[in-house]
Amino acid sequence: MFQTASLKQTLQFDQQSCRLTLEGLPDLSAGHSGDAIGILTGWSLAWVGRPEELEGRREHLEAILRVVLAYARYLISGVPRRVGAAEEPASISQGEDGRHVLHLRSSQAGVEPLSLGLDDAELADLVRVLDRLRLDPRLQVSLPEDPCRPLRAREVQGRTPLPRRLSGVVGGALALGLSAAAAWLLPPPPAPAPAPGSPPVAAPRG
């Protein structure tokens, strides 16, 4: 972290493939120390080997943080799924080639949406950078919570192939059917002989 002559603070989070830089000021009215950032004035995300450097307002950073961490949560369970709607500032999904595509939409009119394809290593780097940002005590800005919760059964259905998911049900139904067929084929047990001294049973007519 570097401190300039003014109150302006810069936080930098580096990984092998990306660097996230935050600029801001301590909110002295809230009692923040001089090295904290309580008012975020700007951020940038630079990638090694890519010309694009992402910049934006606080809500864009929040949107990236929210969708990327939620996506990573699904990914670690082996069920990648799109996070973020088309009209939101950021969304992320898995492309057909297996790369992870981060879609970013600017709030400024006339700025085309940007799609950034990331491989698994770049995504892992981005997740680490965002984790460090989220948990850095110097950043005194309220950020979205990381939704780390266990997934429900219907959310992880795609992890198990359909034939394996159905095998239990089909096997059970088959076993039940075979048991029913076997029971139907068995001869009925003979009627019990009448006890001596009991009144004779009238034979049915016809």
Added chain:
Amino acid sequence: MSAAVALERPLSRRGVERLDLLLLCVEALDFNGGEAMVWISAQLGFNELFPNRVELWKRRCHNPLRRSFRRGSLAPAETDALIRILGVMAERLYPMLHQLLASSEPEALLQERWDLFAARLGELVRERMNPRRSGVQRLLDPIAGAPLRRQLILSLALAAGAGGFERLRASLLDADG
């Protein structure tokens, strides 16, 4: 579901399988991984839970895929400790995980690294896991096992670092699909 509920719930059968396989991957990546786990356990203050290597091994034997499978379930404190150890190991090995996952690496070099990892993991799996289990057979399959091995490495990469513990723990507590 609240986090408090999740903390108290023991891992499902699948969760224990994944946790042990992730630890096995760490051993496949680091020849001294077994030693390192014991050392990290002591460093993290888990001496009471795992006073020695045998106790650590016994907890891992709750994995139903193991040859020497132990019945019963892991206590939540033991699970958390194993995930913490795994997180530290993944952090140490992160540069290696990054190399395996990076598409920018030369194709031949990348293939060589994956082959090396698959061979080492295969040795450990054959040595410790029950080969009659379909999950073990799938993992050992050169073709069908490749995506499983990649998923394990990606899970390790996402489990490393500051937020990795919570992410991996939540994942291990997933409902069975």
